[in-house]
Amino acid sequence: MPAPRRVLFHWSFLLVAALIPLIELLIPGEHHIGDLLRPIFIMAMLGLGLNILTGFTGILNLGVAAFMAVGAYSYAILTCDIYPFRLGFWSATLLTVLVGLTVGLLLGLPTIRLRGDYLAIVTLAFGEIVEDVLKNLDSITKGTEGINPLPSPSIFGYQFRLETYQPWYYLFLGFLAVLVLLNRNLHRSRVGRAWISIREDELASSCMGINPMKMKLLAFALGAAQCSLAGALWASYLGSSGEPGNYDFQVSIIALCMVIVGGMGNIGGVLLGALVITGFNSIVLETLTGFLKAHQLISSSNVFTAPGNWKYMLYGLALILMMRFRPEGLLPSRQVKAELHPQEPHAPPPS
Amino acid sequence: MNLLEISDLTVQFGGLTAVNAVSLDIPSGNIVSVIGPNGAGKTTLFNAVTGIHEPTAGTIRFDGHETRRSFRATTALALALVGLVAALSLVLAVSIEPLWDAVITANYSYQQAFPWTKALGAGAAYFTDEPGRRFLFPFLIGGIIGLGGAFAIWARTRYAPEVAARAGIARTFQNIRLFNQMSALDNVLLGMDSRLQTRFWHAALRLPLFWSERHEAERRATEILRFVRLDTEAHQLAENLSYGHQRRLEIARAIALQPRLLLLDEPAAGMNPAEAQELMKLIHEIRDRGITVLLIEHHMPVVMGISDRIAVLDHGEKIAEGIPTEVRSNPRVIEAYLGKDEG
Numbered sequence: 001m002p003a004p005r006r007v008l009f010h011w012s013f014l015l016v017a018a019l020i021p022l023i024e025l026l027i028p029g030e031h032h033i034g035d036l037l038r039p040i041f042i043m044a045m046l047g048l049g050l051n052i053l054t055g056f057t058g059i060l061n062l063g064v065a066a067f068m069a070v071g072a073y074s075y076a077i078l079t080c081d082i083y084p085f086r087l088g089f090w091s092a093t094l095l096t097v098l099v100g101l102t103v104g105l106l107l108g109l110p111t112i113r114l115r116g117d118y119l120a121i122v123t124l125a126f127g128e129i130v131e132d133v134l135k136n137l138d139s140i141t142k143g144t145e146g147i148n149p150l151p152s153p154s155i156f157g158y159q160f161r162l163e164t165y166q167p168w169y170y171l172f173l174g175f176l177a178v179l180v181l182l183n184r185n186l187h188r189s190r191v192g193r194a195w196i197s198i199r200e201d202e203l204a205s206s207c208m209g210i211n212p213m214k215m216k217l218l219a220f221a222l223g224a225a226q227c228s229l230a231g232a233l234w235a236s237y238l239g240s241s242g243e244p245g246n247y248d249f250q251v252s253i254i255a256l257c258m259v260i261v262g263g264m265g266n267i268g269g270v271l272l273g274a275l276v277i278t279g280f281n282s283i284v285l286e287t288l289t290g291f292l293k294a295h296q297l298i299s300s301s302n303v304f305t306a307p308g309n310w311k312y313m314l315y316g317l318a319l320i321l322m323m324r325f326r327p328e329g330l331l332p333s334r335q336v337k338a339e340l341h342p343q344e345p346h347a348p349p350p351s
Numbered sequence: 352m353n354l355l356e357i358s359d360l361t362v363q364f365g366g367l368t369a370v371n372a373v374s375l376d377i378p379s380g381n382i383v384s385v386i387g388p389n390g391a392g393k394t395t396l397f398n399a400v401t402g403i404h405e406p407t408a409g410t411i412r413f414d415g416h417e418t419r420r421s422f423r424a425t426t427a428l429a430l431a432l433v434g435l436v437a438a439l440s441l442v443l444a445v446s447i448e449p450l451w452d453a454v455i456t457a458n459y460s461y462q463q464a465f466p467w468t469k470a471l472g473a474g475a476a477y478f479t480d481e482p483g484r485r486f487l488f489p490f491l492i493g494g495i496i497g498l499g500g501a502f503a504i505w506a507r508t509r510y511a512p513e514v515a516a517r518a519g520i521a522r523t524f525q526n527i528r529l530f531n532q533m534s535a536l537d538n539v540l541l542g543m544d545s546r547l548q549t550r551f552w553h554a555a556l557r558l559p560l561f562w563s564e565r566h567e568a569e570r571r572a573t574e575i576l577r578f579v580r581l582d583t584e585a586h587q588l589a590e591n592l593s594y595g596h597q598r599r600l601e602i603a604r605a606i607a608l609q610p611r612l613l614l615l616d617e618p619a620a621g622m623n624p625a626e627a628q629e630l631m632k633l634i635h636e637i638r639d640r641g642i643t644v645l646l647i648e649h650h651m652p653v654v655m656g657i658s659d660r661i662a663v664l665d666h667g668e669k670i671a672e673g674i675p676t677e678v679r680s681n682p683r684v685i686e687a688y689l690g691k692d693e694g
């Protein structure tokens with residue numbers, strides 16, 4: 001009996017997202033829902049990169065923000081006119097992805113043989129080191145100022161402008177769609193199968209001819225490349241590399257939350273996680289704060305009354321509730337769900 | 352013609368000798384059983400053959416070759432590359448900021464054309480100013496760390512399960528080790544994966560080879576599932592299968608590797624007589640596919656019924672070897688199993 005066909009959330013997500021700016025055009029008045037969705041796409045890319053490591057291969061990575069920082073700073077150095085490179089959007093993005101890939105390999109090569117928790121600590125330390133290096137390498141990274149201004153990208157002769165958000169929106173959505181397609185293709189191939197088998201049982205996997213070190217290193221390089229792509233796009237959108245503090249431990253943890261809340265090992269789940277976590281932060285809380293302020297229900301002098309300042313408490317609460325009632329995430333992969341909700345134990349051998 | 356030749360194999364863990372100077376030849380096309388009391392070193396022997404444990408002494412030759420990574424030209428190249436990358440990384444790490452200042456900051460004025468040749472010359476001059484401290488020393492240290500580390504890792508992983516598996520040795524485990532959250536079909540496909548031609552790019556971009564090979568692999572995996580009579584369970588998660596089915600799925604996964612030697616670690620454990628009969632039939636059929644079978648088993652009717660030869664281990668040493676009737680009447684074997692006659 002074939003497995004029931006699952007609703008493909010990731011394609012529906014991308015389709016609906018593609019329609020939102022068009023719908024906004026039809027409704028008169030000022031809107032900026034599409035504008036607010038852009039950070040969600042970036043965070044979703046970061047989540048997809050982390051999902052390869054943590055969701056598929058089972059490597060806990062607590063430092064993905066570092067890969068994002070590497071991406072943002074590489075892109076900034078390659079495009080900003082205070083440096084001699086001044087590359088265009090495509091070549092800078094491509095080089096940034098290659099830099100991310102290399103950094104992933106360089107971090108992975110000496111550490112990939114560590115197991116579980118130890119590797120997680122290495123990635124945590126890597127995140128801190130990258131942040132500190134960026135802060136202190138003044139002449140290259142401009143310290144805590146960040147590198148700016150970056151030129152807005154010009155793609156196929158079209159010059160992006162900050163005032164019109166739609167081109168950015170479709171640019172990011174396009175990149176996200178490509179990453180979703182790439183990850184899905186890999187997931188449903190011998191590469192994804194090997195990653196999942198390593199997560200399930202590394203010894204059995206290697207006894208079947210899979211080289212776990214090679215596959216883990218591949219996961220590391222690919223995850224890092226995707227995270228640095230997210231960083232490059234983020235920098236192009238901000239027009240700045242951002243300051244090193246923008247890529248601190250909190251960003252890594254939020255990325256991890258997205259993967260866990262959405263559903264580990266499931267591409268659609270990661271997209272939903274990004275929508276819920278980032279959307280909650282940048283849409284729900286912002287709108288609520290604006291509404292309350294407009295109706296003078298809160299005073300701006302008292303920071304405790306602004307809902308935006310409660311976000312980490314709300315994240316924490318949401319995580320506790322998730323872990324209690326739905327540990328497999330909102331949109332789990334079939335495999336992880338089975339793991340957390342075991343069915344009847346095996347019947348004893350029939351006689 | 353011996354497919355597997357184990358000579359004087361010793362495996363020690365710290366002070367404990369699990370397998371002591373065991374020699375065993377497995378003729379091609381035979382079914383050979385290894386028996387012995389608990390703790391006799393049978394599973395350790397299997398683990399050594401499949402590359403999980405490195406032999407302390409002795410050799411294991413499979414089809415005339417040792418089952419370990421050989422040192423090839425590509426190995427040397429990879430080691431050299433890692434060493435070079437480490438060396439250059441350390442050179443950069445030591446002097447990235449002054450180097451950047453000398454090459455970029457000193458030569459670039461805002462929005463002016465960048466004199467690349469001059470800048471690269473300045474970079475070279477930076478290193479030649481003080482070649483010892485700025486280049487040679489960090490380069491050597493980095494190179495030694497990189498090359499040494501890479502070589503140490505290579506040397507410590509010469510015996511690895513994937514090397515034995517790719518050479519053509521497949522196995523099952525005493526405690527079933529399936530990929531529980533993968534379907535039965537995916538488990539079998541995973542066993543087949545190391546024989547596929549598709550590489551990363553074929554999978555990522557779905558090139559034609561990916562489609563044709565996936566189709567072919569699924570057809571063969573279904574055929575293997577039919578062979579172990581599990582084709583109706585193809586889409587069940589492995590962990591939802593019954594115990595007997597899980598045992599058979601593990602065998603199917605091992606066959607999918609297209610091995611020439613199959614190691615079965617207590618395949619009949621926990622089976623009732625009817626299931627054990629069926630298993631014996633299956634093992635015969637596997638042998639008829641041209642796969643040599645080496646098995647550990649406690650279930651004496653199975654062992655005596657199917658083995659061409661039997662080896663007996665006790666306390667890590669081989670105490671007897673021969674055809675089943677010889678082994679059954681060997682006094683040392685009876686002693687190992689039943690204890691010495693004190694009377």
